Amino acid sequence: MSVPFCSLKYAHDQIKYEAEKAMEGVYRRGQFILGTELEAFEKEYAIYCGTRYCVGVASGLDALYLSLHLLGIGPGDEVIVPAHTYIASWLAITRTGAKVVPVDADPANMLMNTSLVKKAITEKTKAIMPVHLYGAACDMSQLMEIAKKNNLYIVEDNAQGHGATWKEQKTGSFGECNATSFYPTKNLGALGDGGAITTDSKELAESAISLRNYGSTDRFTNPVLGINSRLDELQAAVLRVKLKYLDEWNGLRRAVAQTYLTQLKGVGDIILPTASYASVYHLFVIRTQYREELRSFLFQKGIGTTVHYPIPPHLQGAYSSMRFKKEDFPVSEKLAETVLSLPMWPGLDDGQVEWVVRQVKEFFEGK
Numbered sequence: 001m002s003v004p005f006c007s008l009k010y011a012h013d014q015i016k017y018e019a020e021k022a023m024e025g026v027y028r029r030g031q032f033i034l035g036t037e038l039e040a041f042e043k044e045y046a047i048y049c050g051t052r053y054c055v056g057v058a059s060g061l062d063a064l065y066l067s068l069h070l071l072g073i074g075p076g077d078e079v080i081v082p083a084h085t086y087i088a089s090w091l092a093i094t095r096t097g098a099k100v101v102p103v104d105a106d107p108a109n110m111l112m113n114t115s116l117v118k119k120a121i122t123e124k125t126k127a128i129m130p131v132h133l134y135g136a137a138c139d140m141s142q143l144m145e146i147a148k149k150n151n152l153y154i155v156e157d158n159a160q161g162h163g164a165t166w167k168e169q170k171t172g173s174f175g176e177c178n179a180t181s182f183y184p185t186k187n188l189g190a191l192g193d194g195g196a197i198t199t200d201s202k203e204l205a206e207s208a209i210s211l212r213n214y215g216s217t218d219r220f221t222n223p224v225l226g227i228n229s230r231l232d233e234l235q236a237a238v239l240r241v242k243l244k245y246l247d248e249w250n251g252l253r254r255a256v257a258q259t260y261l262t263q264l265k266g267v268g269d270i271i272l273p274t275a276s277y278a279s280v281y282h283l284f285v286i287r288t289q290y291r292e293e294l295r296s297f298l299f300q301k302g303i304g305t306t307v308h309y310p311i312p313p314h315l316q317g318a319y320s321s322m323r324f325k326k327e328d329f330p331v332s333e334k335l336a337e338t339v340l341s342l343p344m345w346p347g348l349d350d351g352q353v354e355w356v357v358r359q360v361k362e363f364f365e366g367k
């Protein structure tokens with residue numbers, strides 16, 4: 001049996017007719033940038049997140065960068081970010097000219113360790129960037145309290161958390177300005193690159209609308225230096241269709257996660273992710289010291305897996321000038337050595353999940 005690590009086929013087959021109709025509509029109308037589909041999607045996604053505004057941009061990285069920039073963050077400032085995250089969270093901070101201040105992961109949930117956040121605050125700190133990694137929400141009660149006490153902004157990286165909640169509130173709605181990605185494999189994914197900023201502030205939303213479009217107010221008036229970062233009409237049209245199915249697809253992810261959680265409990269040295277109905281399981285990430293061996297065993301059985309992420313940002317060449325060294329963030333480094341993402345996508349059927357479970361068990365029986 002073949003179980004790909006990720007497949008969009010089920011979801012795309014389900015919406016084929018609607019998506020093609022939506023794309024055909026854009027094609028027929030002939031407006032491809034900044035049109036009615038984007039406007040409608042922005043309204044619908046804001047409602048979904050529980051924020052007053054949403055501004056579509058070209059990618060998650062741009063959404064993160066613009067969110068920080070909109071808050072006036074730049075050279076001389078510091079932003080606290082998890083050491084265990086995708087490098088894009090860091091790159092956005094670096095692009096503003098601010099300094100990246102990493103904090104190690106909490107071994108219990110693999111997310112930003114909130115008790116370390118307090119210790120990382122200096123007089124230069126301007127913002128905290130919680131990353132809802134793998135689809136699980138960070139402890140937003142504690143982080144909001146720390147931010148409030150220390151007069152800091154929160155900018156959530158919600159690229160992996162579409163639909164996740166913390167105490168019934170959607171992630172991506174806590175901070176002043178929050179960012180998400182619509183990279184195709186995300187829980188809400190476009191058919192290309194895309195991203196969005198969500199905020200309750202009219203002023204920030206209006207500035208974002210200007211900044212994403214060369215800093216213009218109207219076509220030939222540019223009061224500020226902007227960039228070109230727009231979510232195009234074709235992507236917005238498809239995202240509007242997909243948004244209607246997001247909760248259903250997240251439900252399917254949760255069901256797969258539930259089977260993994262019950263069936264893999266106590267198997268070998270596996271550490272399972274925290275069981276949470278509020279997680280949207282963008283990825284299902286187990287930990288094992290036999291990661292590489294297990295990976296190749298599963299590969300031979302037709303099961304695709306991935307590692308998110310094998311090299312932490314602080315040990316990447318891109319950050320060599322910051323002179324981080326091994327052991328600086330031991331929990332994150334250990335995660336980089338032991339995490340393994342099992343197949344996870346809406347439409348993964350019971351037989352496939354059972355096959356994955358059976359093969360993982362078989363591997364550990366030989367240990």
Ligand SMILES: Cc1ncc(COP(=O)(O)O)c(C=O)c1O
Nearest residue numbers: 059060061086088089159181183
């Ligand atoms: C946690 C996280 N932040 C940021 C990004 C960047 O998003 P994009 O690829 O749309 O630039 C991604 C996705 O790749 C991500 O997983």
